[in-house]
Amino acid sequence: MASHPAGPPAARRPCVSLTTDYGLADGFVAACHGVLARFAPTARVIDVTHLVPPGDVRRGAAVLAQTVPYLPVGVHVGVVDPGVGTERRGIALATPGGLLVGPDNGLLLPAAEALGGVTAAVELTNPAWLAPTVSRTFHGRDVFVPVAARLALGAPPGGAGPAVDPATLVRLPEPVVRAETAGFDAEVLTVDHFGNVQLAAPGPLLDGLPSRVLVNGHEAVHGRTFGDAEPGGLVAYVDSAGLVAVAVHTGRAADVLTLSPGDLVTVTTP
Known part of the structure; x- marks a missing residue:
């Protein structure tokens, strides 16, 4: 059978990711998808999550920063925006690993740092890049996603507005992260769907501690994975983001230890 020459490589589809606190019970996410489908129909859209706790900028920032290094190079939209409609700026950030679009409230910077650091920033003020009518309370649909669509199609960020x-x-x-003589104190950064408690402490702080540690006075195994503890037992380990975390084998560490984001945790030797 005669072989056919290979055609030219397929053009890379632009990628847009969405991380929001919009939830799934309303039409907010669909409206954002609709705007992208209308103005950047060739873009591949990746929903990181829409279940960030409402208004929890720190949680949204952590999720975004820990996810974007594993996504295709593209435009990453983050909308956890309790200041929507106020004087807070809308921004787009350029990094060596992609572009970020969202509110200037701290949400985007950890992700920008994970992608190599901010190389340029602009404020989103060009009305030609926004929806014809911009709602005071839905900038995801009317500001951030329209800008992301243009960027995904190759428009330079400088077209969105002035440099910042x-x-x-x-x-x-x-x-808070404090190294101590026999351990460390660290703030709870996030609590995930499984009740695992992620601390702001980098993994090396756990190195050198013995096989048994105390987490806020509760005995825990210093292990590598959940199964290193007995069922119902606590384990302190380094998670997939390289941070110290605490879990309960077949349980929820956040409930056992009564911890929430922002709480301080002490990990020490017995």
Whole structure:
């Protein structure tokens, strides 16, 4: 059978990711998908999550930062925006690993740093890039997604508005992490769907601690994975993001330890 020459490689489809606190009970996510489908129909859309707790900028920032390094290079939209409609800026950030679009409230900067750092920033003020009518309370649909659609199709970020000094971008407060003689104190960064408690402590802080540790006074195994503890037992380990986390084998550490994001946890030797 005669072989046929291979055709030219398929053009890379632009990628747009969405991370929001919109939930799934309303039409907010569908409206954003609709705007993308109308203005960037060739884009591949990846929904990171729409279940960030309402208004929880820190949680949204952590999810976005821990996810974007594994996504295709593209435009990443983050909308956890309790200040929508106020004087807070809408921004687009350029990084070596992609573009980020969303509110200037600290949400985007950890992801930008995960993608190599901010190389340029602009404020989203060009009305030609936005919806004809911009709602005061739905900038995801009317500002951020229309801008992302243009960027995904190759428009330069400078078309969205004037340059912003990266030093003026809003940053979230640094979470508490303190190394101690026989362990460390660290703030709870996130609690995931399984009740696993992720601390702001980098994994190496757990190195050198013995096979048994105390987590807020509760005995835990210093292990590598959940099954290193007995069923119902606590395990302290380094999670997939390289941070110290605490889990309960077949249970929920957040419930056992009564912990929420922002709480302080002490990990020490017995």
